[in-house]
Amino acid sequence: MMNINKDTFVAIFLLLFCGIMINSSFDIEDPGYQGMKASFWPTIVLILLSIMSLVMLIKSIIFQRENNYLKSNNTYKPNVFFKFKNALMCFFMFVLFLAFLDYLGMLIGGVLFVFGLLTLLGGFQLEKIINHLIISIITIGIMWSIFTFGLKVILPEGEILRIW
Amino acid sequence: MIDVILQAFASIVLDPVTLGLMFIGTLAGILAGAIPGFTIAMGVILTLPFTFGMTPVQGLATMLGVFVGGFSGGLMSCMLTGIPGTPSSVATTFDGFPLVRSGKPGLALGLGLWSSFFGGMISAVILVALAPQLAFLGLEFGPWDYFSLIIFALTITVSLSGGNITKGLIAGLLGLFAATVGEDEINGVARFTFGFDEFKQGFAFLPVLIGLFAFSQLLTDVEDDKRAKSPLMSQSGAVVKVEHKQAIIIILGRWINLFRSSFIGIFTGILPAAGGSISNILAYDQAKKASKNRSNFGKGEYDGVIAPEAANNATAGGALIMMMALGIPGDIVTAVMLGALMIHNIIPGPTFIQDEPLLAYGVFIAFFVAHFFMVGLQAFSLRIFLLVTKIPMYVLASVILAxxxxxxxxxxxVVFDIWVMFFFGVIGYAMKKLDFPLAPMILGVVLGKLAELNLARATGISDDMMLFLIRPWSLFFLLMAIISIVFPFYQDAKKDTLFTKIYVPISMILLALPLFLMGSPVRMVVGGILLSAGCYFIYKRSSIFKTI
Known part of the structure; x- marks a missing residue:
């Protein structure tokens, strides 16, 4: 399998991104008013971004050749995901929290999110689980109260509380 | 004018609600600055949602409390534990920690605290004096000049944020691009919405900022399993009595160091993106070079504590000067403050002080008052700090994410904003892991719309693009942008090359040209000095040409 320098990978990704966005910029409507067109500024930014991405790609390829990148640590390895285990758990819990926000609401959803994340990151021992439950109820309860009663923000109630 | 100042004074000092908010803000700032892994910028960003329900004066006063408190918070952890709470207190550790270990913790804390106070006061005076003058200068700017100023702000941010300049430019351009998504403000045309109605409003500034900065920082903080589960600090120090009187006497006796360091801080603060993390080291270095007791540095030298602490608090005033006078953020914190003003439909710019004098002078007064809170709260916050350090990072991170x-x-x-925050949080985290600086992207997002608006105005007035090069201020900022982009290469280049010999003099000569074009006698004199100095340096170094 060919090892890819992460900068090369990012540069290719950015070039693809620029290509898609430049293509999309052709769809920007021109209302025919005088002055600068709506697509002008984003196109300039995207062209500059493409040039810089190309520079990054060339630099990364040259750097890879010069430093014999196959031996370097700066290459993708399958176990790299273990390094980001905690971050991935945060992403996963946050997506779950957002996906169920309409049903659970900010209060219940928030408590479950904090409790779930604390337990995933902190461990599953009984004593810790009890602590995590107390922390999540108290902190989210306080935050919810400050925003709801203090700042008069109508936080998502959730279908469960609405039924009650 | 006096009545405006009195009204602003009353809105801060005579309003118990504002004072209470500043009290809480300063306390929160001291704690945010003291906890390693947290930064002052993060403290200010997290304060922003609470300010929605406040008046603009109250909101900015609270954020200023966090800002000022944060700088002094950093000194507590670095002195008591040897671990800098924020990057802006790194140099304080060099002599602060040895001073504490030599049995003078009260004096060390006192020196740090009062140096911060005096540094902040000096920068507050300069802020009040300089910001309105700079704003008058800003009134000369047309859209061409403003656009070029934004380009300069972005390039210098890229240049000073460290690391790879290509990645910095990409980050800045990504920020500018993110600001183009949604309905175009000039023509009202949807851009890059891909058929989603939610995208029409564009990405709101706050979710992008919290995602890029706070969300990604929290993920970095819990990345290491062992570190995330252990208390924030293994050594959390002990409560000590601060030696106020002795510290003040020592600092005032070394007033040259105090003023020099404060001015270094102010100047660094004025430069976009160059914050306390740079100024404290610069000031420490200059204090060491100027000291007669150079050998004492690193062993608990008083000047080694005074210099970085005076400089980092003075940086806050410097950053505010640019924000108040020109509407250009000096760092991430002032970018957040700009965002806070925009939430209240106040657009900062050269006319800001004239249009909103009550708010502008309110900011000046709040900056003064925050320093008094900082001194008053230090002993109390020290006790809370010792308690907070016992909490593991994963608990703090989980709660703050919610x-x-x-x-x-x-x-x-709208729930869409939380998705935006999540999306930019993922991007911010990935960028950090791939060594992309975040500051240029944040500035790109903040200044993107402003840049486009000014470009549209400029091309609306005239389609002659040469105006960007003919107008003196525009030319000045574009030249500054080029010089700032080349600066990292100058830093990395070997000392005896032709490039390093001519970089500074050529920059001086180039900058003299727009100053001559401005026509005003003072600016022409400054231009003449720059030109003469540049030519003199080239003449002096002309031997290099003979050898090549």
Whole structure:
């Protein structure tokens, strides 16, 4: 399998991104008013971004050749995901929290999110689980109260509380 | 004018609610600055959602409390534990920690605290004096000049944020691009919405900022399993009595160091992106070079504590000067403050001080008052700090992630904003891991719309693009942008090359040209000095040409 320098990978990704966005910029409507067109500024930014991405790609390829990148640590390895285990758990819990926000609401959803994340990151021992439950109820309860009663923000109630 | 100042004074000092908010803000700032892994910028960003329900004066006063408190918070952890709470207190550790270990913790804390106070006061005076003058200068700017100023702000941010300049430019351009998504403000045309109605409003500033900065920082903080589960600090120090009187006497006796360091801080603060993390080291270095007791540095030298602490607090005033006078953020914190003003439909710019004098002078007064709170709260916050350090990072991170979601939702009451925060959080985290600086992207997002608006105005007035090069201020900023982009290459280049010999003199000569074009006698004199100095340096170094 060919090892890819992460900068090369990012540069290719950015070039693809620029290509898609430049293509999309052709769809920007021109209302025919005088002055600068709506697509002008984003196109300039995207062209500059493409040039810089190309520079990054060339630099990364040259750097890879010069430093014999196959031996370097700066290459993708399958176990790299273990390094980001905690971050991935945060992403996963946050997506779950957002996906169920309409049903659970900010209060219940928030408590479950904090409790779930604390337990995933902190461990599953009984004593810790009890602590995590107390922390999540108290902190989210306080935050919810400050925003709801203090700042008069109508936080998502959730279908469960609405039924009650 | 006096009545405006009195009204602003009353709105801060005579309003118990504002004072209470500043009290809480300063306390929160001291704690945010003291906890390693947290930064002052993060403290200010997390304060922003609470300010929606406040008046603009109250909101900015609270954020200023966090800002000023944060700088002094950093000194507590670095002195008591040897671990800098924020990058802006790194140099304080060099002599602060040895001073504490030599049995003078009260004096060390006193020196740090009062140096911060005096540094902040000096920068506050300069802020009040300089910001309105700079704003008058800003009134000369047309859209061409403003556009070029934004380009300069972005390039110098890229240049000073460290690391790879290509990655910095890409980050800045990504920020500018993110600001183009949604309905175009000039023509009202949808851009890059891909058929989603939610995208039409564009990405709100706050979710992007919280995602890029706070969300990604929290993920970095819990990345290491062992570190995330252990208390924030293994050594958390002990409560000590601060030696106020002795510290003040020592600092005032070394007033040259105090003023020099404060001016270094102010100057660094004025430069976009160059914050306390740079100024404290610069000031320490200059204090060491100027000291007669150079050998004492690193062993608990008083000047080694005074210099970085005076400089980092003075940086806050410097950063505010640019924000107040020109509407250009000096760092991430002032970018957040700009965002806070925009939430209240106040657009900062050269006319800001004239249009909103009450708010502008309110900011000046709040900056003064925050320093008094900082001194008053130090002993109390030290006790809270010792308690907070016992909490593991994963607990703080989990709770703050939930708080971010609630805070972001409070902005427009739409769940889409939380998705935006999450999306930019992932991007921010990935960028950090791939060594892309975040500051240029944040500035790009903040200044993107402003840049486009000024470009549209400029091309609307005249389609002659040469005006960007003919107008003196525009030319000045574009030249500064080029010089700032080349600066990292100058830093990395070997000392005896032709490039390093001519970089500074050529920059001086180039900058003299727009100053001559401005026509005003003072500016022409400054231009003449720059030109003469540049030519003199080239003449002096002309031997290099003979050898090549």
């Amino acid at each position: 708080y971010c979601a609630i805070g972001v939702f409070a902005l427009h009451n």
